[in-house]
Amino acid sequence: MRDKKNFLNPKNENSLGFSTSSQRTAELNSVGNKKEKFSERRAMLSILEDLEEANKKLKESERKYQNLADSALVGIVQSSLKGDILYVNDALTKMYEFPSKKEFLSAKAPMLYKNPKDREIMINNLKKNRKLESYEIDMLTKKGRTITVLTSIILSNDKISATIVDITERKKAEEDIFRLNEIINRVRKINQLILREKNQKKLIDYASKMISSKKGFSCVFIALLGKEENLAIKNVCAVSKEHFSEKQLQKIHNQKYIEEVLHKKIVIINDATMSPYKQHFTKNPSHCAAALSLHHDNNNYGVLTVHFPPGKICTKEEVSLLKELAGDLSYALFSLEMEEEKKKAEKEVIEEKKFSENILSTMSEGVDIVDENLNIIYMNDVFLKAFGKEAIGKKCYEVYKIDKKQCEKCPLKKPIKIGETKSLIVPGIVGNKTFEITHTGINLPNGKKGILEVFRDITKEKEAEDALKNLNKELEQRVNQRTIELKKANEELKILDRAKDEFVLLASHELKSPLFPITGYIELMINGELGKITEEQKEKLNIMHKNAKDLEKLIEDMLELSRLELKKLELDINKNDIVAIANQVKESLFPLAESNYAKISIKSPEKLLADCDEYMINQIITNIVKNSIMYRKPGKPNKIEINIMKTETDAVISITDEGRGVPKEKQNKIFEKFYRIKEAVKRPEEGAGVGLSIVKGLVELHGGKISFKSRKGVGSALTFNIPLKKLKGGKNE
Amino acid sequence: MNEKILIIEDRADTMNLLKFALEKQNYAVISAENGKRGLNALEKYPIDLVILDIMLPDISGKEILKKIRADKKYSRVKVIVLTAAKISEKEQKEFFNIGAQGFLFKPVQIEVMRNEIRKILEKR
Numbered sequence: 001m002r003d004k005k006n007f008l009n010p011k012n013e014n015s016l017g018f019s020t021s022s023q024r025t026a027e028l029n030s031v032g033n034k035k036e037k038f039s040e041r042r043a044m045l046s047i048l049e050d051l052e053e054a055n056k057k058l059k060e061s062e063r064k065y066q067n068l069a070d071s072a073l074v075g076i077v078q079s080s081l082k083g084d085i086l087y088v089n090d091a092l093t094k095m096y097e098f099p100s101k102k103e104f105l106s107a108k109a110p111m112l113y114k115n116p117k118d119r120e121i122m123i124n125n126l127k128k129n130r131k132l133e134s135y136e137i138d139m140l141t142k143k144g145r146t147i148t149v150l151t152s153i154i155l156s157n158d159k160i161s162a163t164i165v166d167i168t169e170r171k172k173a174e175e176d177i178f179r180l181n182e183i184i185n186r187v188r189k190i191n192q193l194i195l196r197e198k199n200q201k202k203l204i205d206y207a208s209k210m211i212s213s214k215k216g217f218s219c220v221f222i223a224l225l226g227k228e229e230n231l232a233i234k235n236v237c238a239v240s241k242e243h244f245s246e247k248q249l250q251k252i253h254n255q256k257y258i259e260e261v262l263h264k265k266i267v268i269i270n271d272a273t274m275s276p277y278k279q280h281f282t283k284n285p286s287h288c289a290a291a292l293s294l295h296h297d298n299n300n301y302g303v304l305t306v307h308f309p310p311g312k313i314c315t316k317e318e319v320s321l322l323k324e325l326a327g328d329l330s331y332a333l334f335s336l337e338m339e340e341e342k343k344k345a346e347k348e349v350i351e352e353k354k355f356s357e358n359i360l361s362t363m364s365e366g367v368d369i370v371d372e373n374l375n376i377i378y379m380n381d382v383f384l385k386a387f388g389k390e391a392i393g394k395k396c397y398e399v400y401k402i403d404k405k406q407c408e409k410c411p412l413k414k415p416i417k418i419g420e421t422k423s424l425i426v427p428g429i430v431g432n433k434t435f436e437i438t439h440t441g442i443n444l445p446n447g448k449k450g451i452l453e454v455f456r457d458i459t460k461e462k463e464a465e466d467a468l469k470n471l472n473k474e475l476e477q478r479v480n481q482r483t484i485e486l487k488k489a490n491e492e493l494k495i496l497d498r499a500k501d502e503f504v505l506l507a508s509h510e511l512k513s514p515l516f517p518i519t520g521y522i523e524l525m526i527n528g529e530l531g532k533i534t535e536e537q538k539e540k541l542n543i544m545h546k547n548a549k550d551l552e553k554l555i556e557d558m559l560e561l562s563r564l565e566l567k568k569l570e571l572d573i574n575k576n577d578i579v580a581i582a583n584q585v586k587e588s589l590f591p592l593a594e595s596n597y598a599k600i601s602i603k604s605p606e607k608l609l610a611d612c613d614e615y616m617i618n619q620i621i622t623n624i625v626k627n628s629i630m631y632r633k634p635g636k637p638n639k640i641e642i643n644i645m646k647t648e649t650d651a652v653i654s655i656t657d658e659g660r661g662v663p664k665e666k667q668n669k670i671f672e673k674f675y676r677i678k679e680a681v682k683r684p685e686e687g688a689g690v691g692l693s694i695v696k697g698l699v700e701l702h703g704g705k706i707s708f709k710s711r712k713g714v715g716s717a718l719t720f721n722i723p724l725k726k727l728k729g730g731k732n733e
Numbered sequence: 734m735n736e737k738i739l740i741i742e743d744r745a746d747t748m749n750l751l752k753f754a755l756e757k758q759n760y761a762v763i764s765a766e767n768g769k770r771g772l773n774a775l776e777k778y779p780i781d782l783v784i785l786d787i788m789l790p791d792i793s794g795k796e797i798l799k800k801i802r803a804d805k806k807y808s809r810v811k812v813i814v815l816t817a818a819k820i821s822e823k824e825q826k827e828f829f830n831i832g833a834q835g836f837l838f839k840p841v842q843i844e845v846m847r848n849e850i851r852k853i854l855e856k857r
Contacts, residue, residue, distance in 0.1 A: 509818040509819075512838075512839055515817075516817065517744075529754075552840060615822065
């Protein structure tokens, strides 16, 4: 290394040795002019404004993090797929701003979403994946406020269970941090540019002054290259305008010229007319100059051109002097750059420190910054307290993870995307806790990339979630167990049903068998086959016979009813014409009607086909019409009308009479088993009161409904409907 | 020659009633109180018509009917099922399919029964 002071310090006490930065800065400052100072101030002012803004943001985010800690409660909700809310805890009620749990439970789950489609998407994903999933999603509170929540959600037994954490504030804080980072980066860049330009300019001015003061060197021209833009002339400085105007000099030191000099390192032009650089010096052919490249190591900084008075020949000593001068200047430029880098790094460290101390250490959560090689380069207070300073520089997984292995889904396995924020749930962190780690890709001060990680302990949430999962599992098991039990019970019930059915069959047999000898012998006696009988005997035998028949009817009704109750009555469903059935009934009841002064008429379309059991429909209409005949007003004619209508889906049959009618207070009892209004009981010619309850059962078996309207002394109307199409899976199957 | 009717019926009172009512009509009545005896009587006598109860102590009426129809030598024997049990129409059809000619429910009117028997025997 040559001695710089020797050459550079012949007159001036100020050295161009650039030994220390403070020395140099002092030197440089002394050369700066007022104009520069003004623009410098203006730049500083804008930086201050930016910093102030940054500071404001900082405070805001601090406050927000405080709020965040206060509101970090875990909401739990369970809902059905349809959206009915089945369970909700206090925290969630508060989070969604419902006045009470009860009110929350009456709400529908999709209403809670800012975009209700989100719920469908989540459900579809859950159905596909069948495992716990986490989402960040915008929701609406009862008061219509939008909140951002982090929800962990699982589908089990067609129920959706979810834990919900309000991350609205955290989200905002994260965004603020990111914005803050941007601002700081911008400020940093502006600062660097200003500093660089300023320092270079000062250095060049100083050097050119020095050289031109030397005897024989009339003009110094230094062209410096911009750092980023390859070979662009950034800083041109001319101190003597003896021979050339600045414009001319600028023209001479064009891109091509600089390229050539940089390539040849040194060019001496003793006679421009003879030189290959002739075209550069056309205005003054006798012009002489020396051009030297300014370079250090492999870095090119620019070109130094020294112009001589016309006709002067450059001596060997002068050439070596110039060479040394160019070397020193190159070294100075190199040191300046190094200094800049160092300063920049220092400044960044300070900024980084400030940045972290101010923002990150105030966070209630653990925060770190990890570089691309997984080394921890920063930790906030929370983490520093937990892991100690010695953790910095270590691999993150060695510090945090129990198994000391890199996380499976480590974001650093992929290239970092600046500004991209993602969350990861990582179990097995210190003390076997589960953390939710939110990581954001950031630019590190050294120009490299890294990730900012915010750690949130969700062990408790996880526990709650697991508890919920276990509860669901347990519930599922219980439901399954119960289903098995129910199935078994159902089987038993079926067996019991069959037994009951057999009992009914047997009962029917046992009850009716003794009747046969009674009615049979009475019939034979009435016929006189067992000997001559008197008229009176015959009359009494008739009564006996009639009562035996009543008994038979009673038994049949009872058995029918019990079969109905067991739902064992088999319907033989076919397409049948209801109008035809009604006509059959009318015909078969004609004798009974006539003897009771009743006239039956039918109002109907020509044909009305419906899926039904012909025999049962006959029974229904017969029973109703029989009732209408029997409940007549004593000694008065009775008009009975069967009205059959067709709607889109049903056959509607309405039977009206002009009978005695049923008192209002008793109307709702007529379908009850064995119920008959008092007057009717007195009448000896009637059957048991089970009739209408059987009718109701039969109508319902067909999938229809029956209703009754009546006015005492005016008449009654019974209306029922039979669906035209057989019900799939209905009672009639 | 009087037509021979076999009654398979376990209730004595019912049997006596039927016997009385049918003998009055000049039928020769043979009685059997269970399925086994019924089948024996069928073997022994040239029976024209069987009045068959369904619920019997040993063999069910349906089984007896099947046995009768399984043997070609009884192809001319007519069968009327007479029961007090509630038998669905579907099941009644089944009896007809196996080979019954009539189906009566107790307590049937004596005259109705007599007409049915006459009608069936006349068809031969």
